[in-house]
Amino acid sequence: MENLHASEALRVVLESVSILGVETVDLKRSLGRVLAESISSNRDLPPYDVSMMDGFAVRSGDVVSAPTQLVIIEDIKAGDMPTKIVRTGQCARIMTGAPIPQGADAVIPVEETHGLSAEIVQIDKTAKSGNYIRPQGDSMKNGEVVLQAGTEITPGVIGVLATVKVAVLSVYRRPRVAILSTGNELEGMSDPVDPNKIPNSNSYALMAQVQALGIEPVLLGIARDDPIELEEFLRRGLEYDVLLVSGGTSVGVHDYVRPTTARLGVQMKFWRVAIRPGHPLAFGITNTSSVFGLPGNPVSSMVCFEEFVLPALRRMMGNQRLYRRTVTARLTHPVRFNPGRTEFIRIYLTRDAAGYIATSTGSQSSGALLSMAKADGLLVVPSDSTGLAEGEQVTVQLLDGAAFQDAIEFRE
Amino acid sequence: MENLHASEALRVVLESVSILGVETVDLKRSLGRVLAESISSNRDLPPYDVSMMDGFAVRSGDVVSAPTQLVIIEDIKAGDMPTKIVRTGQCARIMTGAPIPQGADAVIPVEETHGLSAEIVQIDKTAKSGNYIRPQGDSMKNGEVVLQAGTEITPGVIGVLATVKVAVLSVYRRPRVAILSTGNELEGMSDPVDPNKIPNSNSYALMAQVQALGIEPVLLGIARDDPIELEEFLRRGLEYDVLLVSGGTSVGVHDYVRPTTARLGVQMKFWRVAIRPGHPLAFGITNTSSVFGLPGNPVSSMVCFEEFVLPALRRMMGNQRLYRRTVTARLTHPVRFNPGRTEFIRIYLTRDAAGYIATSTGSQSSGALLSMAKADGLLVVPSDSTGLAEGEQVTVQLLDGAAFQDAIEFRE
Numbered sequence: 041m042e043n044l045h046a047s048e049a050l051r052v053v054l055e056s057v058s059i060l061g062v063e064t065v066d067l068k069r070s071l072g073r074v075l076a077e078s079i080s081s082n083r084d085l086p087p088y089d090v091s092m093m094d095g096f097a098v099r100s101g102d103v104v105s106a107p108t109q110l111v112i113i114e115d116i117k118a119g120d121m122p123t124k125i126v127r128t129g130q131c132a133r134i135m136t137g138a139p140i141p142q143g144a145d146a147v148i149p150v151e152e153t154h155g156l157s158a159e160i161v162q163i164d165k166t167a168k169s170g171n172y173i174r175p176q177g178d179s180m181k182n183g184e185v186v187l188q189a190g191t192e193i194t195p196g197v198i199g200v201l202a203t204v205k206v207a208v209l210s211v212y213r214r215p216r217v218a219i220l221s222t223g224n225e226l227e228g229m230s231d232p233v234d235p236n237k238i239p240n241s242n243s244y245a246l247m248a249q250v251q252a253l254g255i256e257p258v259l260l261g262i263a264r265d266d267p268i269e270l271e272e273f274l275r276r277g278l279e280y281d282v283l284l285v286s287g288g289t290s291v292g293v294h295d296y297v298r299p300t301t302a303r304l305g306v307q308m309k310f311w312r313v314a315i316r317p318g319h320p321l322a323f324g325i326t327n328t329s330s331v332f333g334l335p336g337n338p339v340s341s342m343v344c345f346e347e348f349v350l351p352a353l354r355r356m357m358g359n360q361r362l363y364r365r366t367v368t369a370r371l372t373h374p375v376r377f378n379p380g381r382t383e384f385i386r387i388y389l390t391r392d393a394a395g396y397i398a399t400s401t402g403s404q405s406s407g408a409l410l411s412m413a414k415a416d417g418l419l420v421v422p423s424d425s426t427g428l429a430e431g432e433q434v435t436v437q438l439l440d441g442a443a444f445q446d447a448i449e450f451r452e
Numbered sequence: 453m454e455n456l457h458a459s460e461a462l463r464v465v466l467e468s469v470s471i472l473g474v475e476t477v478d479l480k481r482s483l484g485r486v487l488a489e490s491i492s493s494n495r496d497l498p499p500y501d502v503s504m505m506d507g508f509a510v511r512s513g514d515v516v517s518a519p520t521q522l523v524i525i526e527d528i529k530a531g532d533m534p535t536k537i538v539r540t541g542q543c544a545r546i547m548t549g550a551p552i553p554q555g556a557d558a559v560i561p562v563e564e565t566h567g568l569s570a571e572i573v574q575i576d577k578t579a580k581s582g583n584y585i586r587p588q589g590d591s592m593k594n595g596e597v598v599l600q601a602g603t604e605i606t607p608g609v610i611g612v613l614a615t616v617k618v619a620v621l622s623v624y625r626r627p628r629v630a631i632l633s634t635g636n637e638l639e640g641m642s643d644p645v646d647p648n649k650i651p652n653s654n655s656y657a658l659m660a661q662v663q664a665l666g667i668e669p670v671l672l673g674i675a676r677d678d679p680i681e682l683e684e685f686l687r688r689g690l691e692y693d694v695l696l697v698s699g700g701t702s703v704g705v706h707d708y709v710r711p712t713t714a715r716l717g718v719q720m721k722f723w724r725v726a727i728r729p730g731h732p733l734a735f736g737i738t739n740t741s742s743v744f745g746l747p748g749n750p751v752s753s754m755v756c757f758e759e760f761v762l763p764a765l766r767r768m769m770g771n772q773r774l775y776r777r778t779v780t781a782r783l784t785h786p787v788r789f790n791p792g793r794t795e796f797i798r799i800y801l802t803r804d805a806a807g808y809i810a811t812s813t814g815s816q817s818s819g820a821l822l823s824m825a826k827a828d829g830l831l832v833v834p835s836d837s838t839g840l841a842e843g844e845q846v847t848v849q850l851l852d853g854a855a856f857q858d859a860i861e862f863r864e
Contacts, residue, residue, distance in 0.1 A: 199657030245611030
C-alpha cells in the first residue's frame with residue numbers, strides 16, 4: 041500500500057473538486073462569500089470635484105502669500121450644490137465632501153484660517169492649485185469594472201458593493217458538508233460517561249473547522265462497526281457535496297469502510313498519505329460527492345482537515361487563496377525527525393524584536409488534543425528533513441485562533 | 453482642540469470598556485466565543501493504556517530479536533476490553549485506541565508483521581517496552597482543569613469541550629452594536645441614484661467589520677443634518693452597548709453631534725486623534741454605552757474601526773488578544789510622511805524567499821475605498837517617522853481577507 045507524498049495527495053484532492061455553482065445573496069449576508077459576477081460602477085465617485093477637508097474653497101492665485109483676507113460668499117455643505125462663482129478676493133466656506141464651486145481651485149483647511157467676522161476669513165497658509173481637492177471620478181468611474189468575479193467579499197468589498205448599490209449579488213454556493221464518526225469505542229455527547237469509551241470529539245472539532253469557513257455542516261452521528269449500519273450512514277452522507285468520515289480507514293481487520301465505499305460507487309483516489317500526524321487519510325469521489333476518510337485520532341483528524349479538506353472546500357466556494365496564511369518564525373528548540381513524512385508540529389507563537397518565535401506546544405502525541413486547542417499554528421516540516429536546529433527559520437501556518445495578537449505596534 | 457496620539461486614544465478607549473456579562477450557549481454555536489468558566493476533565497483520557505497503532509500487543513521481552521513468531525490469543529478492537537493475559541510467546545491483535553491487555557507492554561505496528569496463519573504472526577522488528585502505547589491519562593486527567601476561563605473557543609477547543617462532554621457552556625456575551633450614518637449628502641441603498649449624493653457605504657462596511665467579529669449589528673439608517681432627527685437617532689443608538697456613528701464629528705459649523713451628545717448625557721473622552729486617515733475620530737461613554745464618532749470618509753471610517761473599535765469590541769467579549777495579527781514585511785517603495793500623525797497605509801502582501809513584501813495599494817486618498825477592498829493589511833507608520841526607505845522592514849496588520857494565501861509550503 042503506497043503512502044502518497046503530501047503534495048501529491050493535495051494535488052489529487054484539488055484536481056478532483058471544482059466550483060459547485062452560483063446563488064444570489066443579500067449584501068448583508070455576503071461577508072466571506074466569493075463574487076460570481078464582475079461588478080461595475082454605476083456612477084462617478086466623487087460625482088464632481090470635492091473638498092477633502094472642512095475649510096474654505098479659494099482661488100490659489102489669491103493665496104500665493106499668507107496671511108491673506110478673503111470675503112466669504114457662500115456656505116457649501118456636503119449634499120449642497122454651489123450657487124455662486126468664486127471670484128478674485130472671494131472664497132466659499134466648504135465642508136468635507138462638498139462640491140468645489142466654480143472659480144475655486146484649492147481648499148484651505150479650517151485649521152489654517154482665522155474667522156475675522158461672519159463675512160471675512162484670514163487665510164494663514166498658502167496653497168497650490170488642487171490643494172485638498174479630490175477630482176471627479178477619482179475613486180471610481182461610471183461603467184468601470186470595480187470588482188472582478190472571484191473576489192472574496194471582505195468588509196472593504198462590501199463597502200464598494202454598497203457604494204455601487206448592489207443589494208443582491210451572485211456568489212459561489214457553499215458546499216453542503218456532512219460529518220460522520222465511526223467506531224464502537226465512541227461515546228456520543230448525550231450518552232452517560234463510560235470510562236471504557238472514547239468521547240466523540242471528532243465530529244464537533246470537524247464541525248467547528250467547517251463552521252470557521254462559513255459552512256454549517258450536518259452531523260450524521262456515530263456509525264457502529266457494522267457493515268449494514270455503516271453502509272446506511274455512508275449512503276446518506278454521499279447525498280452531500282462533501283462527506284467527512286472520521287475513523288474506519290485504517291488497515292485493521294475490522295475495517296468495513298473499504299468494501300462499503302466500493303459498493304456505493306465511490307472511486308477511491310488514495311488511502312494513505314506520508315504525513316504525521318494523519319497517516320491513514322483516504323479520499324474518494326462519486327459523480328456528485330467527495331469523501332474524506334480522516335483518521336480517528338482527534339489531532340490527526342484536525343490536521344488532515346487543515347491540510348487537505350480546507351483547501352478543497354475553499355476551491356469549491358470559488359476562493360482563489362486556498363491555503364492558511366504562513367509566517368516565518370525562529371524555532372526555540374531543536375526537533376529530530378525520521379525523514380519520509382511531511383510533519384506538522386503544533387506550535388505557539390510569541391514575538392521579539394527579531395520577529396516570530398515558534399515553540400512546540402509540548403506533547404506531539406497525536407492524542408494530545410489539548411495541544412491543538414492551544415496551538416497558534418502548524419509548523420510544516422518537509423518530508424526530506426531529518427531535523428530542525430534551534431534558531432532555524434521555519435514556516436508556520438496560522439490557525440483560527442492566531443488571527444489576533446496581544447500587543448500592538450503603534451505605541452511609540 | 454487637542455489631537456491625541458493614537459496610543460493614548462487607544463488607551464482611553466480600552467480603559468473605558470470592559471467585559472459585558474455572561475450567557476450560556478450550545479457547544480454547536482460556541483465557535484469564536486470566549487469561555488467565561490474554567491472547564492475540568494470528567495475522565496482520564498485515555499481511560500487506560502491504549503495502542504497508538506493497529507498491530508499486535510506483545511511482551512517486549514519476546515521481541516528483543518526479530519523476526520520472531522508469536523501466537524495470537526485474542527482480537528482487541530477499540531471499544532472492547534481484553535479478556536486474556538498475554539503470556540510469553542503470545543500476543544493479541546489490537547486496533548488503534550484499544551486497551552493494552554495485561555502482560556503486554558509494547559505494540560508492533562501491523563506493517564512490521566507478517567500473518568503466517570490465523571493464529572500465528574511473525575514480528576519483523578524489535579520493540580522496547582512502551583512502544584506505541586499511550587498511557588492512561590496522557591491527554592487529560594479526571595478533575596484537572598483543561599481550559600481556563602478566558603480561552604477563545606477555536607475548533608481545537610471545541611474538540612476538548614466535546615471530549616469532556618460540555619454540551620452547554622458559559623461564554624461572555626457579545627456587545628449589541630448599532631450603526632448610524634449621518635449627513636444630508638448620503639443616499640440610502642434603496643434610494644434612486646442621484647449624482648449629487650454620496651452612497652451610504654459606511655453603514656455596510658462597518659456592518660461587515662462588526663459581522664467579521666461574530667456580532668450581528670443593527671443598522672439604524674441615515675440621520676439627516678437636523679438636530680431633532682439626530683437626537684432621536686442617537687437616543688435609539690445609545691440603547692445599545694456600542695453605537696458607531698459615521699460622519700458628523702468634524703469641526704464644521706453644521707455639526708450638531710456635539711451639543712446633541714452632551715444633551716443625551718454622553719461623556720466625551722476625545723474628539724480628534726493624530727492619525728491619517730481618520731483624524732476626526734471621537735469617543736464617549738454613558739453608564740451603559742460607548743459611542744464612537746467615526747469619520748464620514750469610507751476609508752477613514754474603516755481604519756478607525758480596525759484600530760480603535762475592534763480592540764474595544766474584543767475586550768467586551770472577553771478576548772485576551774485584542775489586536776490584529778501583524779507580520780514583518782519588506783517595503784517595495786519609499787514613502788514620505790509629515791511626522792506628527794500615526795499613519796496607516798493600505799498594502800498588498802506578496803512573498804519571496806526572504807519573506808513578506810509590502811506594496812502600497814496605490815492611491816492612499818482617504819476616499820479610495822477600492823484600496824481598502826484590495827488591501828491585505830495596514831502598514832503602521834509611527835508618528836515620529838518622516839519616511840520609510842525602499843527595502844525597509846515594516847510592520848503590517850493583517851486584514852480579514854489576508855487569513856489565507858495562494859501558495860503552500862510543503863511542496864518539496
